[in-house]
Amino acid sequence: MKQSAASSPAKPRKPRGRPRSFDRDAALAAAIEVFWTKGFEGTSISDLTEAMGINPPSLYAAFGDKERLFLEAIESYERSRGDDCPYTTEPTARASIERLLTYMAQEVTGPDHPRGCMMMMAEATSANASPKLRKALADKRVSAREHLRSRIKRGIEEGDVPRDADPTALADFFSTVMNGMAMMGRDGVSRRSLMATVERAMQLFPEVPAAHKRRVAAAA
């Protein structure tokens, strides 16, 4: 916690010992790819070391153990996807959800990385993992639904979603569709098919009555 007064925090002095000979971020990216394909339990340390191009002691020194590496992989995976799809910046809840679903359809059928969703794989392949990891994954899934819910709630407050809409039920429905799309994507279903599903599902997003919409626009 305490920081040395002599050393500038912005320019950390070079570490003492032998420098690391591999790119930590690149190694993590390689680990993500493997976990994404095989899940947590389906991935062995030798799978990882081979893909990352390092030996086991280097892996353990840099990432702790398999569970901690997996958690870091999950977090990096989610962060980069959040950056790729800034759905919260959309002006309406409807546009946010549609953007999210569209991104999902593209992502789970991406040609330059494993198909499907790493979080779905995580869920099914951590049955024997530590309670700590299980809990961390469950929290992330709950949090994802909660994000959807709060965005819809905000839409109600801002007037672009009808007052009688149920944010929790809507969030659960679109979460279900997203989960399903992840499975379908892993299953090899085409991007075109998933996009058709997105369009279909979006028909269920409730519209504000045109009359009320005008009223809100006038007030703003």
Added chain:
Amino acid sequence: MKQSAASSPAKPRKPRGRPRSFDRDAALAAAIEVFWTKGFEGTSISDLTEAMGINPPSLYAAFGDKERLFLEAIESYERSRGDDCPYTTEPTARASIERLLTYMAQEVTGPDHPRGCMMMMAEATSANASPKLRKALADKRVSAREHLRSRIKRGIEEGDVPRDADPTALADFFSTVMNGMAMMGRDGVSRRSLMATVERAMQLFPEVPAAHKRRVAAAA
């Protein structure tokens, strides 16, 4: 292939050696429960022998190996669920799909067995399995979608689904919802919530125009 003429096929004569001391069906049911919870790779032989109450050699003698036991478990699982939910007997495609989704909502939240769907677990936990098993699982998933599609197509032919409906796209959509429900169920979402999702999704099932419906009813 050749059958002894002396022995009645309905009353097979008692086998020669030491009789099996366990109930094969009960053992298979126990195996299903374990695979359902932990997936294929997440389940070890000792997990199985403990749950089935037998020793490894008995398991191998009765079921072949782990993959064959798993396949038999999957097939038994699907058969019993097909028996539980005879959705093809419903008069319309809409009623069939709705029954199927409703059954799914109840099944994946069942209180007296593992949550979620065994086939979803199978998909994610067979990354290192033999190509043969992988293919068998993929075929089953394709076949499930095809069943949906053909039921909708039949609905078009029988006049209870509009002529301009796209059976493949509809089947893909409802398959996506079902897959998503399985994930949500495993995630601990309530049955009530899944039923709300079913009701919502069914709003997207296309209706035949009332005028045309009358015409078909008169013809029948």
Added chain:
DNA sequence: GCACTTTTTTATCGATCGCTATAGAATAAC
């Protein structure tokens, strides 16, 4: 009774699992 067949139990097999002890190699501090 004895021969034969099949399942049971016990005790492993070799391979792989996640992980680490140890020693040598590469750098900074002095």
Added chain:
DNA sequence: GTTATTCTATAGCGATCGATAAAAAAGTGC
């Protein structure tokens, strides 16, 4: 230079993996 520190590579730890050999046990047929 020497020393201290940190990383790398080799080798292997105990545990568990899926699967089986061997022999005792429990039946049928004669």
